[in-house]
Amino acid sequence: MESDSGTDIPASLATAWGLRERPGKGPKPGLSLERIVTAAINVAAADGLAAVSMNRIAKELGVSAMALYRYVGAKNELLPLMLDLAIGGPPPPRGADEGWRSAMERWCWSYLAGLRRNSWALRVPITDPPNTPQQIAWLEHGLTSLRGTGLTEHEKVSVIMLLSSYVRNTEALFHGIAEAVVAAGSSAERMMSSYSDVLRKVIDPERFPSVSAALGQGVFDQPDSVDGEFGFGLDRVLDGIDVLVRSRTQ
Amino acid sequence: MESDSGTDIPASLATAWGLRERPGKGPKPGLSLERIVTAAINVAAADGLAAVSMNRIAKELGVSAMALYRYVGAKNELLPLMLDLAIGGPPPPRGADEGWRSAMERWCWSYLAGLRRNSWALRVPITDPPNTPQQIAWLEHGLTSLRGTGLTEHEKVSVIMLLSSYVRNTEALFHGIAEAVVAAGSSAERMMSSYSDVLRKVIDPERFPSVSAALGQGVFDQPDSVDGEFGFGLDRVLDGIDVLVRSRTQ
DNA sequence: ACTCTTCTGCGTAAGATATACACAGTTCTA
DNA sequence: TAGAACTGTGTATATCTTACGCAGAAGAGT
Numbered sequence: 039m040e041s042d043s044g045t046d047i048p049a050s051l052a053t054a055w056g057l058r059e060r061p062g063k064g065p066k067p068g069l070s071l072e073r074i075v076t077a078a079i080n081v082a083a084a085d086g087l088a089a090v091s092m093n094r095i096a097k098e099l100g101v102s103a104m105a106l107y108r109y110v111g112a113k114n115e116l117l118p119l120m121l122d123l124a125i126g127g128p129p130p131p132r133g134a135d136e137g138w139r140s141a142m143e144r145w146c147w148s149y150l151a152g153l154r155r156n157s158w159a160l161r162v163p164i165t166d167p168p169n170t171p172q173q174i175a176w177l178e179h180g181l182t183s184l185r186g187t188g189l190t191e192h193e194k195v196s197v198i199m200l201l202s203s204y205v206r207n208t209e210a211l212f213h214g215i216a217e218a219v220v221a222a223g224s225s226a227e228r229m230m231s232s233y234s235d236v237l238r239k240v241i242d243p244e245r246f247p248s249v250s251a252a253l254g255q256g257v258f259d260q261p262d263s264v265d266g267e268f269g270f271g272l273d274r275v276l277d278g279i280d281v282l283v284r285s286r287t288q
Numbered sequence: 289m290e291s292d293s294g295t296d297i298p299a300s301l302a303t304a305w306g307l308r309e310r311p312g313k314g315p316k317p318g319l320s321l322e323r324i325v326t327a328a329i330n331v332a333a334a335d336g337l338a339a340v341s342m343n344r345i346a347k348e349l350g351v352s353a354m355a356l357y358r359y360v361g362a363k364n365e366l367l368p369l370m371l372d373l374a375i376g377g378p379p380p381p382r383g384a385d386e387g388w389r390s391a392m393e394r395w396c397w398s399y400l401a402g403l404r405r406n407s408w409a410l411r412v413p414i415t416d417p418p419n420t421p422q423q424i425a426w427l428e429h430g431l432t433s434l435r436g437t438g439l440t441e442h443e444k445v446s447v448i449m450l451l452s453s454y455v456r457n458t459e460a461l462f463h464g465i466a467e468a469v470v471a472a473g474s475s476a477e478r479m480m481s482s483y484s485d486v487l488r489k490v491i492d493p494e495r496f497p498s499v500s501a502a503l504g505q506g507v508f509d510q511p512d513s514v515d516g517e518f519g520f521g522l523d524r525v526l527d528g529i530d531v532l533v534r535s536r537t538q
Numbered sequence: 539a540c541t542c543t544t545c546t547g548c549g550t551a552a553g554a555t556a557t558a559c560a561c562a563g564t565t566c567t568a
Numbered sequence: 569t570a571g572a573a574c575t576g577t578g579t580a581t582a583t584c585t586t587a588c589g590c591a592g593a594a595g596a597g598t
Contacts (some may be wrong), residue, residue: 046358047486063321064574065564092556104557105576109429113556163413164457164465167508174499175492181498191502196521198459207453214416233417237299240305241424248431249424252441258417271446278528314545315593340582354586355547518570 050115054122054170067100071109075119082120082158090116115268122170125152125158128179138283139276141183142201147270149205160210173272176202188286199277204275212264234258299367304372304420319351321359325369332370332408340366366414372420374409375402378429388533389526391433392451396522398454399426410460426452437535447529463516484508494516 052058060067072250095111096103096213107244110116117124129148132141153159168177180198181191189197237258242252252258302308303321329341329349342363346353359364379398382391403409418427430448431441438448469481487508493500498531502508 047489057490059538061566061573063566063572065566065576067501067575069576091554093554102577104578106559108575126365154470161415163411164460164464165411167466169486174487174496177523178496178499181502186499191505192508193520195502195507196304196517197524199458200521200524203453203457204450207457208449210414211417211449214414218416236301236419237424239297240302242308246424246428248435249428252445255441257441257445267442267446270443271450274450274528274532275525276525276528277531278526281527281531282524311544313543313595313597315547317546319547343584352548354549357586363564533598 042062048115050109050119053109053243054119067108069099069105069109071119072123073099074109075123077156078120079124079156083156087158087161092122097221118166118170121159121162122172124156125149125172127172127175131179131182136183138184138187139280140280141278142180143272145180145183145203145286146201149202150209150268153206153209155224157213160206185280186287187283189283192284200279201272204271208268208271214268231259235283239275298365300359300369301419303359304369314456317358317474319349319355319359322373322417323349323368324356324359325373328366328370329374330408332347332374333406337408337411340370343418371409372422373420374522375399376423377425381429381432386433388434388437389530391525392430392447392529393522395426395433396451396455399452400459400518401461403456407463410463436537439532439533443532450505450521450529451522451525454521456520458521462517481509 047057049058050071074095077095079099081094092103092106095108098106113280129144132144159202177195177198180201181194184197185196187194215231215233218233221232232255237249237253241250241253255271289466297307299308299323324345327345328340331344331348342353342356346356379400381396404530418424427445427448431444434444434447437444465483468483471482484490484503484506487503491500491503
């Protein structure tokens with residue numbers, strides 16, 4: 039049973055939203071959910087997401103592992119909160135007359151910057167739709183930016199999901215390649231990324247002529263400008279949205 | 289040290305590509321990588337991705353856990369191979385005169401169908417760019433479908449990545465919501481999904497007016513037609529690609 | 539045929555993991 | 569002042585991946 043009526047909210051999520059006030063009955067809490075999440079983020083930043091264990095977090099905080107369970111129902115509840123705190127909120131809105139496209143473009147680049155600052159975040163599996171305070175803030179920012187587009191609320195949400203998935207997936211791909219290059223020991227010296235090496239070794243031009251051709255053009259080698267690639271794809275997506283918006287505002 | 293010269297390929301990946309012939313020296317292998325991966329897929333399909341452990345797979349095959357390590361370097365190597373085998377290859381190509389848009393649309397729907405048949409696949413974290421035989425086959429199919437578009441190879445790859453990330457993320461989101469509804473016990477009876485219930489409980493209309501408005505319109509309740517939503521977003525993305533293609537072919 | 543090499547599968551065991559449960563100490567409330 | 573509620577901790581369990589070494593199987597070379 040939960041305290042509130044109706045649907046159960048995970049305890050730590052309720053805490054993140056500022057509900058679930060802790061009545062000052064027992065001894066003063068030496069910890070807080072935020073300190074725990076911060077410690078978890080530090081571990082992830084230092085040694086990767088795989089190093090984030092309850093024991094490790096507890097060690098970081100100088101407490102026992104079980105102490106954490108007074109604040110977190112399970113380890114899985116921790117991961118979304120880590121994302122929430124590390125990525126932070128959306129950029130401040132510019133004037134209300136900023137066009138939707140410019141606003142959403144800034145939205146995407148800010149999100150990208152947040153992911154780059156916390157590359158472990160790319161490894162957090164997304165299991166739930168946006169839940170946490172900052173995620174909702176991003177959603178709010180997006181919906182507001184799309185105010186003048188004439189899209190339905192449904193469509194606005196779809197557009198935001200589309201963009202955020204583009205940002206996340208694209209960065210995940212770039213990061214994966216970059217990591218493979220580093221892991222291969224070649225610190226940007228060798229032209230061939232280890233990835234395209236593998237492809238070259240493995241791919242039969244008879245069976246995969248198109249991939250082979252692309253490979254021959256060096257497509258899978260280290261991209262010249264990651265930002266350029268990102269912006270290019272982003273423009274495509276925004277173009278597609280623009281087609282819809284124009285059909286609604288005309 | 290590896291057998292081949294140059295870059296190291298993970299052992300099981302090499303096996304998946306048919307390299308790494310096992311010289312018939314020792315006793316005949318009672319297992320094969322494919323049987324192991326199949327068993328792992330069965331476990332995932334039956335009890336979810338979290339139930340996939342080396343012990344469990346071994347039990348399924350009637351061998352000891354350590355036997356698996358003769359075929360797989362580590363458990364992590366198993367996950368991409370599971371994806372590869374379960375999702376399978378792209379749909380057969382239609383005539384060479386099929387337009388790129390129709391071809392890529394089929395591509396996306398086929399990929400979606402593959403993900404729906406294996407919803408555990410949505411939980412497999414993607415760490416590497418496409419590696420495995422079937423993934424390359426999907427890439428090949430996409431590149432071939434985009435043959436007549438006048439895009440550069442670079443751009444074609446970007447387009448394919450964009451579409452595949454759209455499909456995967458969108459389905460992941462839908463699946464997450466659907467699962468939350470099931471977990472809440474309401475088997476499609478209750479109109480409100482447990483997700484929008486949570487939002488309603490948690491969101492302050494002052495701080496998040498746009499989200500609140502969308503919420504009021506029932507945007508976050510169970511979507512009427514998941515396929516409709518999916519197709520709608522897909523059309524937007526394809527529209528954006530179309531803008532680029534037109535600018536190149538004109 | 540005999541030995542050597544190489545490979546298979548297995549048993550054991552080490553180290554880490556999440557977390558249930560009971561307990562002692564602390565602080566507010568009645 | 570008694571009781572309730574909450575805190576952090578220690579212990580214990582079940583489960584996980586995987587390193588290591590061993591016995592036996594099968595081909596290679598003599």
